[in-house]
Amino acid sequence: AQKVTQAQTEISVVEKEDVTLDCVYETRDTTYYLFWYKQPPSGELVFLIRRNSFDEQNEISGRYSWNFQKSTSSFNFTITASQVVDSAVYFCALGRSGGSNYKLTFGKGTLLTVNP
């Protein structure tokens, strides 16, 4: 069965602090996909990144970086020098590889509050 665990329910930091959001997944598939989404107070889920299981290279996009480690089944997300606009709920999700199963398995989300 697919499972995504985001153990941090809520995190509160002060602006300019670095913060890491944890994501641990479970799957028996050899090919799978991992995603991060941001949900600001407006509600819309905004896609941040997609990573397939064969690509363990870490990725950096501006202040955002992602650390994918298959050995520990983790796909952690770090925000460097956090800003108030980063305040949102962040979801990690796991997708299976094609076929008739198109469903994503979402974690329960981490509420990040960045205080000025």
Added chain:
Amino acid sequence: SQTIHQWPATLVQPVGSPLSLECTVEGTSNPNLYWYRQAAGRGLQLLFYSVGIGQISSEVPQNLSASRPQDRQFILSSKKLLLSDSGFYLCAWDRDTSLTITDTQYFGPGTRLTVL
């Protein structure tokens, strides 16, 4: 570019009344379409998905139904709303890619439904 629309943005309905939420996608053809519900507490629950016109898969038993009358239109309905139907409803789409690839799901702005 592709865009996804949902309406209405907010809705307040009495218990026992009918419901119709609409989702449309522009800029793509033959998308996969999804309905999610997010109740208080943040978890995302997949309700329905559709891989083509008239093809609907239901994930959980409930008093909701979905229909796909046109390629890029997805409708969520209920004949009689329950208090427990309150929540934030999100529509999403992804491309109908090959059987070996899972595409990224992109979400609409959502509809906030309150049943009184």
